[in-house]
Amino acid sequence: MARVSIILLTLWAFYPLIALADEDSPESSTTTPPAGLSSSERGLWFLLNKHYMASDLKQEEFDNLWKVWPEPLRTEAEKASKEERRRMAFSRYGLIEMPGRTLPMGFVSDGKQGWGMNCLACHGGKVAGEPIAGLPNSHFAFQTWAQDLVEYRVRFLGRKRSEFAQNLAVPLSRSNGSTNAQIFSVVLTALRDSDLVMKPFKEIHPPPLIHHDLDAPAFWNLKKKQNLYIDGYVSKSHRVIMQFVMLPTNSDERIKSWDNDFVDILAYAESVKPPRYKWPINRELSAKGEAVFNDHCSSCHGTYGQNASYPEKMIPIEEVGTDRRRLDGMPLEHRKFFEHGWISEDGKVKVVEQPTGYVAPPLDGVWASAPYFHNGSVPTLWHVLHPDQRPKVWLRSEDGYDTARVGLEVKEFVELPGEAKSADDKRKYFNTALPGKSAAGHDFPNALSEDERTALLEYLKSL
Helix, strand or coil: CHHHHHHHHHHHHHCCCCCCCCCCCCCCCCCCCCCCCCHHHHHHHHHHHCCCCCCCEEHHHHHHHHHHCCCCHHHHHHHCCHHHHHHHHHHHHCCCCCCCCCCCCCEEECCCCEEEECCHHHHEEEECCEEEECCCCCCCCHHHHHHHHHHHHHHHCCCCHHHHHHHHCCCCCCCCCCECHHHHHHHHHHCECCCCCECCHHHCCCCCCCCCCECCCCHHHHHHCCEECCCCCEECCCCHHHHHHCCCCCCHHHHHHCHHHHHHHHHHHHHCCCCCCCCCCCHHHHHHHHHHHHHHCHHHHCECCCCCECCCCEEEHHHHCCCCHHHHCCCHHHHHHCCCCHHHCCCCCCECCCCCEEECCCCCCHHHCCCECCCCCECEHHHHHCHHHCCCEEEEEEEEEECCCCEEEEEEECCCCCCCCCHHHHHHEEECCCCCCCCCCCCHHHHCCHHHHHHHHHHHCCC
């Protein structure tokens, strides 16, 4: 019973608005895409227009969240114009502007002034200030957003704090830009049987929960992969990605009615192309780096250019040496959920029940997808190539890009600064001392000379 309580608390923590959400999970007024679109075009249309989740918040709530911000930010917001206040809110919560749209990337209107979240909240980011759909959102302050929303509802809408106590008990993320996403999935799938029907309370037997923040992968790597996720535990399928819409506010019939939508959504994700590096590349040095890459990196990460290949190679955890909490944090019960029933497509979905490590990812567009490693612990490619010089704690700028080290513009610290006293402030820093956030491992570059690393860094810009 204690574990059942924990998993239900986790569900509330993941979705703090269920208490106020419309149980009918309203969709926007227009749910049918225009005729003549390709599958991938329909997929993007669905992500921009169709409502798959109960509303996260009302527009009026978002407009007034500044009233619970800490000082001096609250006073600054009070004096600001409505547009300036909106910009401040987007910055605080890591929301991404999308040209031509009022709502941030990853949110859809329900037609009743409500916002519903979808894939692009985590998989729609920006690099050097430029928004890019399919890029990991390394700014998203999910925990801060949820806590501010709870505080606003308690102080200004008359809700009781006890109603939301569970929201603060289980982490949505311990660092801005990463989320506890796979544990959300563990929770949601534990509530349903193999036909997606919600289980009676007494039949819920959730597995242990080992929380671990993840850096969202770039959409443009999907096309090359046969299996999903950093440990490659499940074969790629549109139904597998539907695990994240299994909220109790969605019935099994409703989820299944979206089957074809998610065929298109996966097609869209696979159609996304990696962006080209925006600054000059030293082509002579890059050519030398390509030779280094082919000699030392390609057996795991593949080859690029003409006759490109990708081996999708599992690297044993003892060999790669990166943080293993993700590997240990996915319970067998959750992996096995995808082997049977509707979501398995009658057994077509294959599951690796006991992965032994992590799959080396493709490196297309790697210059844009900082931070690095599955937990987002390494801020630049230079730090990837210099394992002994990775920062213990780092703080990124909002839109800066480090062209010298290729990645996030950061300040480095030997420990969390004393001025980071509040939980909000602490989440702005990436602290590799926290569980699941180690930047250790992937020491392979230590076999290279400094000249080889410099050339390799230049080559990685070109992918």
